[in-house]
Amino acid sequence: MTEKRYEILNALPTYGPMYVSVTDNGEPFYSEGFPVRFYKTDGTEWIANFQPGWTDLKEIIAFENTRNLLVVACGTCYLMNPNDTTAIEVFGVGYSGIFKASKDRLVLQDQTDLTIIEPDGTHWETERISWDGLAEISVENSFVTGVAFSPMHHSDEWVEFKYDLDTKTLTGGSYYSFENKKPWWKVW
Incomplete structure (x- = not known):
């Protein structure tokens, strides 16, 4: 018991x-x-x-x-x-959803990123995935998929993403790091 x-x-x-x-x-x-x-x-x-x-x-x-x-x-x-x-x-x-993943992990959904809870209670956060909102979250084995909100000048859009919990790798999403990238106002 x-x-x-x-x-x-x-x-x-x-x-x-x-x-x-x-x-x-x-x-x-x-x-x-x-x-x-x-x-x-x-x-x-x-x-x-x-x-x-x-x-x-x-x-x-x-x-x-x-x-x-x-x-x-x-x-x-x-x-x-x-x-x-x-x-x-x-x-x-601001966690709004909890999902079960492989290896007895839990995935917590926030507005801009995910938090992963390990079976012993320790936790870690993904990098920022969205500017302001995650939706259609799905977890299969060690992959988390969904869409991330991207506010655009003329229309808002949702961008697909995939996160690998084992390698801690993000593919897609709407939030991009602008470090080491050429500023938009420099044309050469």
Whole structure:
């Protein structure tokens, strides 16, 4: 039987012990965010009120070989151990999608790039893929495909991209690095 580590609550309890604010900077947060009940290994429990990010994405992901959990509170990620009332790490603010990839990795979709969560909870970010928006994300084995928004002078367009998680290589996308390229105003 798997040990119960958490329970997502519909709202903060109106009675009982006071909740603990969990934020990216450690400052108290008094509005209702993403409430979660955690169960410690000693049999006690506590209520966390996670400060939300900018999206509607709310999810908790348990890692296989550790007690750590990835709490996604409206687009902000908190790496938590249920025994501790402070986050191990906080990152992101605008994640809007989570996808499973090969090697038990998770792919988090942001507006301009992707974040990859390894099975042990470590994470890394891709280079910037889009000027402002990713859509139609699909993950097959170690490849992430989709379209990236490109604002143009006369019309907006979506540009296809493909990202290889194993080699960390981007093909396509709408955001291009302009380093080491000839400026557009120089014609010779």
